[in-house]
Amino acid sequence: MSHSNVKHGILRYGWWTRVNHWLIAISFVLLVLSGLSLFYPAFFGLTALFGGPEPTRIVHPYIGVFMSLFFVIQAVRFFGDNLIRRHDVQWMKQIRDVLANRDERLPPVGKNNAGQKLVYWIFLATVPVLLVTGIVLWRPWVADEMPIWALRWAVTIHAYTAFIAIITLVIHVYSAIWVKGSVRAMTQGRVSHAWARHHHGLWYDEVRRKEGYDDPGGLSPNRDVPSKRT
Amino acid sequence: MRGDQINLQNIVARSATTTPSPQVRQGGVEPVAKLIDVSVCIGCKACQVACSEWNDLRDEVGHCHGVYDNPIDLTPESFEVMRFSEYEDEQGNLEWLIRKDNCMHCAEPGCLKACPSPGAIVQYANGIVDFNSEHCIGCGYCVAGCPFDIPRISERDNKAYKCTLCSDRVYHGLEPACVKSCPTSAIMFGTKEDMLDYGASRVANLKDRGYENAGIYDPQGVGGTHVVYVLQHADKPEIYSGLPRDPHIAPTVELWKGVTKPIMSVALGMSVLAGFFHYVMKGPKEEPEDDPDPEKAHDAREIDKRGEDRL
Numbered sequence: 001m002s003h004s005n006v007k008h009g010i011l012r013y014g015w016w017t018r019v020n021h022w023l024i025a026i027s028f029v030l031l032v033l034s035g036l037s038l039f040y041p042a043f044f045g046l047t048a049l050f051g052g053p054e055p056t057r058i059v060h061p062y063i064g065v066f067m068s069l070f071f072v073i074q075a076v077r078f079f080g081d082n083l084i085r086r087h088d089v090q091w092m093k094q095i096r097d098v099l100a101n102r103d104e105r106l107p108p109v110g111k112n113n114a115g116q117k118l119v120y121w122i123f124l125a126t127v128p129v130l131l132v133t134g135i136v137l138w139r140p141w142v143a144d145e146m147p148i149w150a151l152r153w154a155v156t157i158h159a160y161t162a163f164i165a166i167i168t169l170v171i172h173v174y175s176a177i178w179v180k181g182s183v184r185a186m187t188q189g190r191v192s193h194a195w196a197r198h199h200h201g202l203w204y205d206e207v208r209r210k211e212g213y214d215d216p217g218g219l220s221p222n223r224d225v226p227s228k229r230t
Numbered sequence: 231m232r233g234d235q236i237n238l239q240n241i242v243a244r245s246a247t248t249t250p251s252p253q254v255r256q257g258g259v260e261p262v263a264k265l266i267d268v269s270v271c272i273g274c275k276a277c278q279v280a281c282s283e284w285n286d287l288r289d290e291v292g293h294c295h296g297v298y299d300n301p302i303d304l305t306p307e308s309f310e311v312m313r314f315s316e317y318e319d320e321q322g323n324l325e326w327l328i329r330k331d332n333c334m335h336c337a338e339p340g341c342l343k344a345c346p347s348p349g350a351i352v353q354y355a356n357g358i359v360d361f362n363s364e365h366c367i368g369c370g371y372c373v374a375g376c377p378f379d380i381p382r383i384s385e386r387d388n389k390a391y392k393c394t395l396c397s398d399r400v401y402h403g404l405e406p407a408c409v410k411s412c413p414t415s416a417i418m419f420g421t422k423e424d425m426l427d428y429g430a431s432r433v434a435n436l437k438d439r440g441y442e443n444a445g446i447y448d449p450q451g452v453g454g455t456h457v458v459y460v461l462q463h464a465d466k467p468e469i470y471s472g473l474p475r476d477p478h479i480a481p482t483v484e485l486w487k488g489v490t491k492p493i494m495s496v497a498l499g500m501s502v503l504a505g506f507f508h509y510v511m512k513g514p515k516e517e518p519e520d521d522p523d524p525e526k527a528h529d530a531r532e533i534d535k536r537g538e539d540r541l
Contacts, residue, residue, distance in 0.1 A: 038346040038369065040495045041246040053347055054367040054388070101512055139370050140388055149480075151374040155344075156486035163494045167501050174505030181517040194518040 009192040010207055012111075012185045020074050021186055027067035032166055034060040039159060061138045068131045075124055081111045082121065087202070088114035108201025119172050126165040133158040240355035245345035256355035263357070263422035264395060264406060265429050266330050267460040268470065269436055269444075271416040273298065273312055273328040280411035281310050281332075284396065304331065306384035309393040310408065313471035317463075329459070329470040330408070330417065333380045333393035335359045337453030340479040341390075343487050344375025350390075357422065357456040358397045363389040375487075377452060377477040395456065425458060432460045451478030 013021070034056045037046035050056040087107045091098070091114040097105045098115070112120070136154035137143050143151060176182045181195045196204040239255040282288065289307035292300065298314040310332035317325045339359045342351040350365035351372065361372075361381070368388030372381040381390045396406035404410070405419040418428060429446045436444035445464025448454050459473070467473040 036498075038367075040491045041248055041346075041348060042492075042495060044246060044346070044348060053365075057367045057369050099508070099512065101515055103515065137370070139368055139383060140385060143370050143373075144383065148374060148376075148379060149482075151370070152480050152482040152486070155371065155374050156482045159486055159491070159494075163498070166498055170498070170501045170505060174502075174508070177514070178505075178509060179515045192517065192520050194520040198518045199515075 009190040010196050010204070011189055012191045012196070013189050015189065017074075017077070018186055018189055020070055020077075023070045024067055024074060027063050027070070028169060030063050031060065031067060032162075032169065034063070035162055036166075039162070057139075061134055064131060064134050068127060071123070071127050075120075075127075078120060082117045084114070084117060085110065088117060091115075103198065108205075109199075109203075110206075111200055111203040113200070115171075115175065119168055119175075122164065122168045126161050126168070129161045130158060130165065133161070241352045242355050243339075243342055243353040244349050245342045245351040246348040251352070253355065259355040261355075261357040261422040262395075262400065262419065262456060263425040264335075264409060264457045265418040265420075265425040265460065266457065267416045267418070267429075267432055268327060268329055269416075269432070269441075269460060269462050270414045271312075271328045271330065272414055273314060273326070274413060275312050276411040276413060277330055277408035277417060278308070278310055278312060280407040281393075282308070284399070284407035285309065285394075304380065304382055304392075306382040306386075306389075306391040309333070309391065315469065315471045317469045319463075325462070327462075327470050329473065331471065332408075332457065333359065333395070334378050334449075334452070334477075335393075335395055335456035336377070337455065338479065340375035340377050340452070340483060341372035341381055341392075342375075343479060344371040344483055346371055354397070356400070358395045358400065359456075360394055360397050361390055361392060363391065366390050375479065375483050377474060377479060422454075422456065422458075429458060429460050433464075436460070436462055447473065449474070449477050451476050 033046050034050055036043040037050075037053075037056055038044075038060075044053070047053040047056040050059055087109055090107045091109055094106055095115075097103070133154040135142055136146050136150055137158065146154075176186070179199065181191055181199075185191045185195075193204070196207070239252045240259055241251040242253050242256065244251040287307045287309065289301060289305055292302070294300065295302045299311060301308050301311060304311055310330055313329045313331050315327045315329075317327050319325055335358055337357065339351070339353060341361075342353060342359060345351045346369060347365050347367045350362055350367070351359065352362055353359050366389040368383060368390070370381075370383050370390070372390050373379075373383065381392045383390050396404070396408075399406055406417075409417045409419040418425060420428070426446065426448070433444045433446060441462040443463050443465040445461060447459035447461050447464060447467055459470075461467060461470065461473075463469060467475050
């Protein structure tokens with residue numbers, strides 16, 4: 001581990017943000033596992049995790065509604081941090097640098113980078129679609145009242161939307177594993193100054209200015225402080 | 231005709247199953263068919279009663295909806311209903327078209343294609359499509375898959391039900407209960423070949439009587455069916471209480487259950503692998519140190535460990 005000053009680092013995610021996030025994350029993973037089991041026969045064995053095939057069918061929509069409630073709260077709270085800015089476009093254009101870990105070439109970004117914002121918007125687009133189509137298909141409560149054409153569209157859209165959401169989840173989870181320090185940010189809340197400066201220069205400046213620093217240094221070209229060249 | 235479909239070794243198709251179903255014992259099993267000759271049906275509903283009697287179904291006694299149809303629709307406990315429609319032909323003559331509505335036992339069943347539970351829907355070598363309700367999970371996907379709006383989900387046990395073509399009777403060499411009860415031979419049962427031959431003679435007879443468009447309803451959009459109708463007006467199947475003109479598995483169902491699912495499944499697996507190999511090739515974005523001086527950084531970590539200044 002090569003980190004320092006975390007506990008007196010910067011608070012990135014408050015306790016409720018973290019709890020809210022993990023309530024959604026746990027629900028989402030359960031939804032993926034139970035949903036995939038009915039998605040394609042190869043995954044049918046996953047029904048064993050939920051006490052059998054029929055319990056899987058029963059529990060899936062309840063988890064979906066539970067997740068949606070907390071998702072709404074999170075989506076509202078995260079909205080402002082995820083508006084697309086000019087530097088996000090530049091960051092996205094340099095996605096090759098991002099993937100190759102050439103971070104020193106990237107423009108400084110705000111609290112979230114363009115990738116995180118994209119994840120936000122994809123989830124914001126997919127979760128409501130999954131909720132609505134899922135409710136249409138909900139047995140025994142709703143589906144019997146629905147015309148058959150609606151069931152067909154709902155089940156088809158639900159499957160394709162879920163595919164997009166799951167791919168997005170895989171990218172989201174991998175990014176957290178890839179970018180060291182981010183899992184700890186979402187579990188314990190804090191990041192080091194260097195981490196904030198390195199990954200989210202504009203956000204770092206903003207935080208430091210609020211703390212009363214005139215030149216926080218988040219925008220300095222040599223943001224990657226522990227450079228061996230100096 | 232042999233009707234040996236319940237030995238579980240002549241299953242030609244099985245829901246949510248990508249490997250071959252056990253089917254060595256299909257040699258010599260001929261496809262069967264039930265032929266419903268609408269032109270000789272008198273609407274007595276003996277078949278409905280026989281169906282309930284044989285299958286131990288006792289549907290709720292409902293209400294009169296002002297028409298002869300009773301119950302007004304299929305239910306989990308009414309596998310078949312007689313649908314009555316009044317049709318006025320080109321000459322202004324009234325025709326009372328009575329169609330016995332039940333599962334058509336499609337050669338390419340939409341329900342079986344849609345079902346996510348392995349073995350909950352099976353198709354025997356003789357063509358009967360059967361719900362193995364023990365494996366039913368109550369999702370209702372068969373309802374979305376069926377081109378004829380046949381399956382019904384029970385409120386009692388959340389399982390799907392429909393006409394079995396009396397697969398249990400056929401297994402023992404008997405005709406379906408509805409066939410046995412019919413007083414006018416409007417319902418016949420035999421090999422599909424025999425039924426089509428018989429149907430052809432009925433069609434010829436109807437044409438002699440002036441029904442120019444008489445014909446057999448054996449829709450090829452679902453690969454043909456193991457329940458076929460003789461219709462006086464085969465050019466207008468929809469006048470028979472909405473019999474679909476060209477039924478086929480809905481495009482949405484094909485889109486949902488077609489090749490895209492295995493492709494999407496593989497894509498999901500690949501996305502995880504892509505992440506893993508990206509990590510292996512490019513490595514993580516390591517956390518930067520707060521201080522370039524290793525000693526100062528070490529001191530900072532010590533503070534971290536002691537947790538003295540946890541906020």
